[in-house]
Amino acid sequence: MVDELVEPAAAGPRRRLRWQPWLTVPAVVAAVVVALLPHVAVVRPWVVPSLQAVVPVVGLALVVLALVLALVRRWLPALVLVLGAVLGVAPALVPWPIGTGTEQSAGGAELTILSLNVQYGRADRQAVVDAVTSHDVDVLVLLEADEALLADLAALGLAGQLPHRTEPIASGGAAGSAILSAHPLQLEGRIRLPEGVAQFDQPVAVVEHPELGPVRVAAVHPVPPIDAVASWQASLRGLDDWQATHADLPLLLAGDFNAGYPHPQFRAIAADLTDTASLAGPLPRPTWPLGARVPAFTAIDHVLVRDLVPVGWEQVTVPGTDHRGIVATVTSAAAD
Template identity: 45%
Template sequence: MGTTRRRRSRWVWTGVALAIAVVAVALPHLDVLVGGLVPAAQALVPLGAVGLVVLAVVPLIFRAWAAAAILVVGAVLAGLPTLTPLRADAGCVAGTPVTVVAFNAKFAGADPGLLAERIDEAAADIVVLVETDEAHIAAVLRERGLAEALPHRTRETSEGGVNGSVILSAFPLSDEEDIEGSVFDQVTAVAALPDGEEFRVAAVHPPPPIGQPADWRAGLRALEQWIRETPDERLIVAGDLNASYAHPAFRHLASTLRTAAEAAGPVPWPTWPEERPVPAFTAIDHVLARGAVPTAWDSFAVPGSDHRGVVGEWSLCAP
């Protein structure tokens, strides 16, 4: 009787483990919205994969070996699509180094003095700020000599600290235009290096999936189309993309780009949420590029924002 009960218990554990694993493995490949619930769940996949490994300890106690193995395999298969892709240099001849900082200032509420300090410490050549406004930008530039270090910028932001996006640059900017497809400002411009070479920079900010899932998907698709149609061989795309490699829409968007996070290895270091009771669990702030090789990546926190800023160091490919 006891043997039969144990056997039945193992079968139950195996069935439960299989159901959990199938859902976990399928989740990062689902391109459906369900009111934003699926994208929100996908953001948790890296954390969930770790949770499956921990959960696998429980069936081991009951000697349900198959169930434990299924959970571990499910964790691996679920986590693989969410990892930072490590790509080959594809014949790129490294040239001019460029350091890019991207930061969501959260309704222009991030401490301008500490933000300026982080920008200065990074020795940034390009700074992309989203959810900012003119007063906040001016406050940042007043600190640490940034007005002199970053004398060039894109147009004035939209009023209010929710929509505004700006590119601050050590290099002259030209050929400025807006990127359509988002409820937030998205602006792009061409930066001219001292040697006469150029590269294009884009400050991007698609809407979040919670509360406006259709706009989120449309924003990512519009940005993907813009990236595909922009002819610039050297392109840097930076900002809060409200998506990670756990989202198929983002993986498709970033398929032709490299991420500065490559320099930190395959683990997707999270950038959101900051200053919350729960620790950051998803990497939605990015510095992406084509025609460049990532050489370093870092992140930082500034009081007043729920996002971590990201620092991407690049070596632009020689033309």
């Protein structure tokens, strides 16, 4: 019997990662733009910082598009988009609180702060008072405030809860800011920027907490980049210089920074500080705009601390303003 010669089965067609330039080239361009955008410090034209603000949203969109491409087996452009999204979104995440290296002291007292942009003084007065009461707030930082708003809040009983405040607001509108406190304040004027730089009021005061001791609080509100982009960058750089030279006391920066982690100018400020929002995880929680045709998409309101440890963080919604408020609770750092 002659053994039959059995030919080996023909190998199936090999699957190759096809280049598909009509998809891959646009994917590469999109991925490179998103990956580089959080590192670009150029502010002209103003559209650059505006695009940086939506990097997390664009990164998510790239991932969704990559999933769609993967479903139809367009692997190469899908991988390119995912890589661009990861590289772009990574700098925009809230970092783990390693800036100060501080640890919470055992049984330490706590200080709770509420920071809120009241949108030209339009925020619902009673809702502000209710937020202060329900969260047992020690310090209230108000941006875009005026004396009419403060008078209304006082008439609703806020003066009894927070009897101490910074100097009268002269400007009002978008530029007006105030710090109100349940504890005595030592007024330190305002953060000053060089002449010729458009700037809002940024009052500074030292809160004399009966248990934590003195804590320096600054109400932060740089001008928005759309109105004066060069002044916006100068304001953030000036704030970075200011916080670096005020290291003698525990520091608390609170307000509407008009910037977030997608902006390298903001990351420079936050590098040596601890973001209280880190308690909520790495994903930025959008704070603006509320009540618009689109959902809130960018986190520009922050509470940053140095030589203090965050133990509580949440957002509050107050009718009448397009910003979410930030409620943060901090305690003293453990002694070395």
